[in-house]
Amino acid sequence: MVSSGRLRAVPGSGRRHRKDLGLTATSPRPVRVRFAPSPTGSLHIGGLRTALYNWLFARHHDGVFVLRIEDTDQKRYDPQALRVLMESLRWAGLDWDEGPEVGGGYGPYVQSERLGLYQRWANWLVENGHAYPAYETPEELEQMRKEQEAGGGKRGYNRAHRDLMPDQRAAFEAEGRPKVIRLKMPLEGEMLVQDAIQGEVRFDYGVLQDMVLLKADGFPTYHLAHVVDDHFMAISHVIRAVEWLSSLPVHWQLWQAFGWEIPTYAHVPVMLNPNGKGKMSKRNPPRDAHGNIIPVLVHDYIAAGYLSEAAFNFLANNSWNFGDDQEVYTPQEAVARFDLTGINPTNAALQIDKLDWYNGVYIRRLDPLDLARRLRPFLESAGYEVNVDLLSALAPLLQPRLKRLSAEEVMAYAGFLFAEDFPPPPREVLLKGFKGDAATAGTALRSAGEALAGLAAFDAAQIEGVLRAAAEALGMKPKEFFSLLRNALTGQEVTPPLFDTLPLIGRDESLRRLAEAAAALAG
RNA sequence: GCCCCAUUCGUCUAGAGGCCUAGGACGUGGCCCUCUCAAGGCCAAAACAGGGGUUCGAAUCCCCUAUGGGGCACCA
Secondary structure, three states: OOOOHHHOOOOOOHHHHHHHOOOOOOOOOOOEEEEOOOOOOOOEHHHHHHHHHHHHHHHHOOOEEEEOEOOOOOOOOOOOHHHHHHHHHHHOOOOOOEEOOOEOOOOOOEHHHOHHHHHHHHHHHHHOOOEEEEOOOHHHHHHHHHHHHHHOOOOOOOOOOOOOOHHHHHHHHHHOOOOEEEEOOOOOOEEEEEEOOOEEEEEEHHHOOOOEEEOOOOOEOHHHHHHHHHHHOOOOEEEEEHHHHHHHHHHHHHHHHHOOOOOEEEEEOOEEOOOOOOEOOOOOOOEOOOOOEOOOEHHHHHHOOOOHHHHHHHHHOOOOOOOOOOOOOOHHHHHHHOOHHHOOOOOEEOOHHHHHHHHHHHHHHOOHHHHHHHHHHHHHHOOOOOOHHHHHHHHHHHOOOOOOOOHHHHHHHHHHHOOOOOOOOOHHHHOOOOOOOHHHHHHHHHHHHHHHHOOOOOOHHHHHHHHHHHHHHHOOOHHHHHHHHHHHHHOOOOOOOHHHHHHHHOHHHHHHHHHHHHHHHHO
């Protein structure tokens, strides 16, 4: 039954032996892989990871990465989806060699433009006894399912039309009943396949059903389209989500029926919710410890302020690992080392904390001016007017502190720089953490102002010098003095370091804030 | 209900019969640095799901159980 020499049976468990296969070494075919999303909505984060593994594999082998659009579900088609899908892939740095907008020698790359091909090959299957027309209506099938559930018996299509007499068939045709084409699955026997990630996979054909290949509307189902397209696009390795593993026998039968060279299959594990319960779903978005929603769609990750560099590294390092205990690596480094069989077959929870850590790592690696440039649109879309020079000066201070590119985080650290006007903070804020009385505090603020006013250059080093001297002259602990100044100058408990922050506020404005705070305390 | 797959610290993982006293990372806790918060440095707690085999020797191979996950459409 399994005729391909490449896909020989190997004794023992898959886990143990899957790396002995030499899958690519023994394959004479040039590496061509594809990512084949359906344009029914925005790209799922797990989908991006699957795309990423395909891309890594293609680049590692100097192969070809194809983007194919599986728009065979007319009911769920979303015209916006394709654009968003491509945006998401490009954001992550996954460029495709063939597909929409770039073309290629195996097109068209959109399935709805290939309908004739599927119909032709579906008919070929019927003519050669591998498939048959079935005339049940969706309502009849629904009825059948209900009876099965009530009876507790076997589920699935009962194969009523598998062996129709020619006159029965003619009668249905004469009636004008719509028909589908179904695959004739073997009634017994076993399928045995070596999956590059999952290892040995075995299915008993007896429990499988006759899946629909061509729908009544003339569109193919995934099963037919996948095999026909992967054949005519010369795909060498099918790297897809493990959700498909259950339908592998259908595809396997199709390959056998057509007699085409079978690609190597690699089923990548799914991404589970952070709590490990169930796969990530946009219908039931997961939440973190604080009750915040964890994004599921790639465009939500972008909007949440994640860097594509961090997302790439994080996704690559989930289910696959670099080796050498190295956690941070570039796409180029990953390409050099990538090995399909090194993907862990176990489903993995999405560890959002680790993504946040990666994001911090990559934010810190940015050129500060680049950070400012990337931050700008987030601030603007939150309604802030951005002074580019100020933001550029602020960026290095923000850099070790930000977890994401977000207006919210920037404001938490530096909102006092963006305020339209800055009235003196209320007393309780000014005196927060201060042990002395208001008069002492006011005196301290005034002497800080005097020290700063006399400075030749208003830079961090000089500011630090005079303020430390002022603290000593006042007989105050630096800690106490500086937090008093922070309160008066920013109204915030948490800010970037004071000495670096003062030049951003500016000398005049700083002196004004100190004076007004002192006045407020006096009154 | 049926089919398939998996199971190593809370989480992501290393592990290919002896290099395992089970390694790394995130997170957590402590200490250091320190004007707050970060960043950084150091340290710590934390795992082979359970039970049977095979073997001189098992996290690793086999079987059973349990648990988790995926799938059972004229969706992909």
